Amino acid sequence: MRGREEEKVATVYFLVHPGYDAGLAPPNPRSEKLLLERYRSTIDSLGQYDVLVILSPAKKDDHMRQLRGESDGKPHKHPSASEDSFPWVDIERYSREKLGRRCVVMGDPDFITGPRNRPSESVRELKSILHARGLSIDEGTPAAYLGTSVGTCIKNTLWSVFSEMGLRGEHTIMAGATNYNRLEEPELAEVEKDLRGRYIRHHGTTPNVKVRR
Numbered sequence: 322m323r324g325r326e327e328e329k330v331a332t333v334y335f336l337v338h339p340g341y342d343a344g345l346a347p348p349n350p351r352s353e354k355l356l357l358e359r360y361r362s363t364i365d366s367l368g369q370y371d372v373l374v375i376l377s378p379a380k381k382d383d384h385m386r387q388l389r390g391e392s393d394g395k396p397h398k399h400p401s402a403s404e405d406s407f408p409w410v411d412i413e414r415y416s417r418e419k420l421g422r423r424c425v426v427m428g429d430p431d432f433i434t435g436p437r438n439r440p441s442e443s444v445r446e447l448k449s450i451l452h453a454r455g456l457s458i459d460e461g462t463p464a465a466y467l468g469t470s471v472g473t474c475i476k477n478t479l480w481s482v483f484s485e486m487g488l489r490g491e492h493t494i495m496a497g498a499t500n501y502n503r504l505e506e507p508e509l510a511e512v513e514k515d516l517r518g519r520y521i522r523h524h525g526t527t528p529n530v531k532v533r534r
Contacts, residue, residue: 327457331370335482336360336416337468337475338378338429340409356469357412359498363467364416367423372456373416374447375426376433376468376478377409422454432481433474444485463490467498471512475499483528491529 339360340353367373416424430443451458464482466475471494482488494512513532 327452327455329370330372330451330456330458330462331368332372332463332465333458333482333488334363334367334371334373334465334467335475335478336363336373336375336412337433337466337478338376338409338470339412339468340378356498356500360412360467361415363495363498364412364419367420372423372425372451373420375409375413375416375424376430376474377413377426377428423456425450425454430478430481432485433477441481441485444481448486458486458488460487460489462488463493464488465493465495467495470500471496476515479528479530489528491531494530494532496532 340357364373413424413426417426425447427443427447430441430447432441432443448458464479466479468475475494479492479494483492496512510532513530
């Protein structure tokens with residue numbers, strides 16, 4: 322029996338910790354709602370050869386319970402969700418229905434915490450899922466990032482995608498769809514500078530990082 326013919330991925334989009342700010346105190350429902358709307362707008366704009374990887378804020382063991390709308394065995398109502406669920410669960414369901422096999426959802430990955438002394442199991446798992454679904458990436462595949470937050474989790478995701486997944490094409494941070502959507506130009510420029518400096522120090526090379534205003 323022949324396997325599925327692989328389809329070349331145009332761009333891999335990483336939606337990092339969607340809805341996470343809704344769980345922080347004090348909550349800002351208006352700001353969180355705006356971000357969730359921007360996530361959906363980005364999802365709606367993806368081309369037929371783009372892939373979306375959603376990195377849930379939930380740990381892997383909690384993820385299935387949250388998909389069922391449960392927390393510690395009890396139904397959970399979140400103020401930023403459209404139903405009895407967590408806000409990121411709404412986004413996950415919407416993305417799966419919209420994109421089908423081109424949507425990959427993972428529990429909170431091990432590379433969010435930053436550099437490690439061992440290879441990332443989450444990167445290995447992601448590459449395995451993409452291969453099993455017939456979705457082909459190579460070192461020239463571009464990547465784009467949105468979600469929460471640029472200062473920590475998005476930086477660490479970009480770090481692992483570049484250094485461990487081996488994607489050496491263009492890396493774009495979509496600032497308008499992150500918690501940094503109100504940053505002024507000098508602050509955005511500082512984000513770019515920090516990312517480039519970080520990679521130079523640890524890898525001796527500079528990734529092609531851009532921050533989309």
